[in-house]
Amino acid sequence: MLQLNAVSRHFGGLQVLQGVDLDIPQGGIFGLIGPNGAGKTTVFNLITGLLPVTGGRISFDGRDLAGLKPHEITRLGLARTFQNIRIFKEMSLLENVMVGMHAHLNYGAAGLLLSLGGFRAEEKRARDRARELLSWVKLDHKAHDAADNLSYGDQRKLELARALATDPRLLLLDEPVAGMNSTEKTELMHEIENIQRRGYTIFMIEHDMRFVMGLCEQIAVLNFGRIIAQGNAEQIKNDPQVIEAYLGREEDEATADEEGAAA
Numbered sequence: 001m002l003q004l005n006a007v008s009r010h011f012g013g014l015q016v017l018q019g020v021d022l023d024i025p026q027g028g029i030f031g032l033i034g035p036n037g038a039g040k041t042t043v044f045n046l047i048t049g050l051l052p053v054t055g056g057r058i059s060f061d062g063r064d065l066a067g068l069k070p071h072e073i074t075r076l077g078l079a080r081t082f083q084n085i086r087i088f089k090e091m092s093l094l095e096n097v098m099v100g101m102h103a104h105l106n107y108g109a110a111g112l113l114l115s116l117g118g119f120r121a122e123e124k125r126a127r128d129r130a131r132e133l134l135s136w137v138k139l140d141h142k143a144h145d146a147a148d149n150l151s152y153g154d155q156r157k158l159e160l161a162r163a164l165a166t167d168p169r170l171l172l173l174d175e176p177v178a179g180m181n182s183t184e185k186t187e188l189m190h191e192i193e194n195i196q197r198r199g200y201t202i203f204m205i206e207h208d209m210r211f212v213m214g215l216c217e218q219i220a221v222l223n224f225g226r227i228i229a230q231g232n233a234e235q236i237k238n239d240p241q242v243i244e245a246y247l248g249r250e251e252d253e254a255t256a257d258e259e260g261a262a263a
């Protein structure tokens, strides 16, 4: 569904991605992991058109995305959430999701929110759909609350509902469980599985190993801008290069923390 072929990106002299090949198959849940600064968010920024590639090719359903603007890529059926939450805190949850829909309606978000007369029928459809999407992440009972009042975990879920509002076929999630407690993580795991069962393809970046390993059928590992391994959870856990580059580093940090605490 989504293919990256020999993709590279540099920022001045800093080579952040080199020869990245990825193939995200339709219908699955695919994970991208790697140490801090490996280049994961840059991969999403290139896919969604926020940054141009400096080499290689990205295609979605066989269509080259080069030169397309972010909103044009969204219209092709590709949506994302961000590592840093980007919701409108002064708006209700329902309004936040409805704003996400405006790319697919015939008039702008402002008209939608002001309930301009001739748009009532379409507005009702949008509202019903927004409420349905909120129910997918178990937030429909808070539809009229201000987004500002949500816990951090619920704000992440709201972002997910808003991304779904653009009617994507592929959903990119950038660290969906960052800041969530373990109950929230378990709930989100089920909600993402249900979203996948509804026919969506999911591609996520996530640091939480239990979450990634529990949810993703395929996982790719990025280290210093290169894909060093790809496989299922079992293969990734046992890959010596991954252990060295990623899991090993965590153990080093844990050991250092223990030593620090003991000192």
Ligand SMILES: Nc1ncnc2c1ncn2[C@@H]1O[C@H](COP(=O)(O)OP(=O)(O)OP(=O)(O)O)[C@@H](O)[C@H]1O
Binding pocket: 011, 014, 016, 034, 035, 036, 037, 038, 039, 040, 041, 042, 043
């Ligand atoms: N717009 C930019 N300009 C300059 N350097 C950038 C830019 N975006 C990212 N970088 C650099 O590229 C490298 C990779 O960053 P990126 O955010 O893609 O990593 P990441 O794997 O997502 O990290 P993390 O897990 O910490 O979020 C970092 O060294 C970062 O400083």
